Amino acid sequence: MEEALTGSTSVVKWKDNKVVAVASNKVYNKQMGGVDIFDQRVSAYRIRIRSRIWWWPIFAWSTNAQVVYSWMLYCKLGNIIPFLDFIWHFLIATMKKYGAPRTSLGPKRLSAGIAKDSVWYNGEQHWTKKGDQRHSKCRECSRRTKYICNMCSVQLHPECMEPYHKIPQ
Structure with missing residues (x-):
């Protein structure tokens, strides 16, 4: 590696695959x-x-x-x-x-779909109905469904209603 300093300019030269030379102005670098x-x-x-x-x-x-x-x-x-x-x-x-101020607190699907225990296991008749959303995940089997429970507002297939609402032993 070779280096040459003249006044405010410095030049550095070295050999890589080819000869490489870099010139720099110290005044320019300072300001x-x-x-x-x-x-x-x-x-x-x-x-x-x-x-x-x-x-x-x-x-x-x-x-x-x-x-x-x-x-x-x-x-x-x-x-x-x-x-x-x-x-x-x-x-x-x-x-x-x-x-602009926020008009809503977020997507509807984040807050809906979780039933409280008092509604979930109340012994009343739960049945399915078609939901507003086109397709969402079933809470029991995680497959896509367009049905919800009429009491809980939880997305469920008709065949998943009984296992979902069964009181755990």
């Missing part, structure tokens, strides 16, 4: 240009959502670029905060202004 800092900031916390839509990478990059430019302007105004903190405050403010 990176604005474009390099911008590219570094954009790639540091970029949006990582995959999509088959052709314009998504352009939209994601431009959104990141706007956040970086906003942070740089904010810092020039004398408000020096870390970039990640700026992103967090920016997102919170954006969600408060433009975010």
Whole structure:
């Protein structure tokens, strides 16, 4: 390996499969240009959502670029905060202004379909009826079914009704 230093420039040369030479400007490395800092900031916390839509990478990059430019302007105004903190405050403010409140607490199927013991083993007549959902898993055999128990609202096949409602010994 050979190294040559002249003023603010250094050149390093070594032999791998072929001869490789790298030149570097120390002044440049010490004070990176604005474009390099911008590219570094954009790639540091970029949006990582995959999509088959052709314009998504352009939209994601431009959104990141706007956040970086906003942070740089904010810092020039004398408000020096870390970039990640700026992103967090920016997102919170954006969600408060433009975010929509949640309309539901989640999918219906997550909360429905678990019978309480008082209903499950109450000795009343349980029978099947066609459910709202097209196909869901039977609680007893885990195969797909379109039937539910009329009292428990649990997805069950007609042949799985008795074993499911049988009191465990």
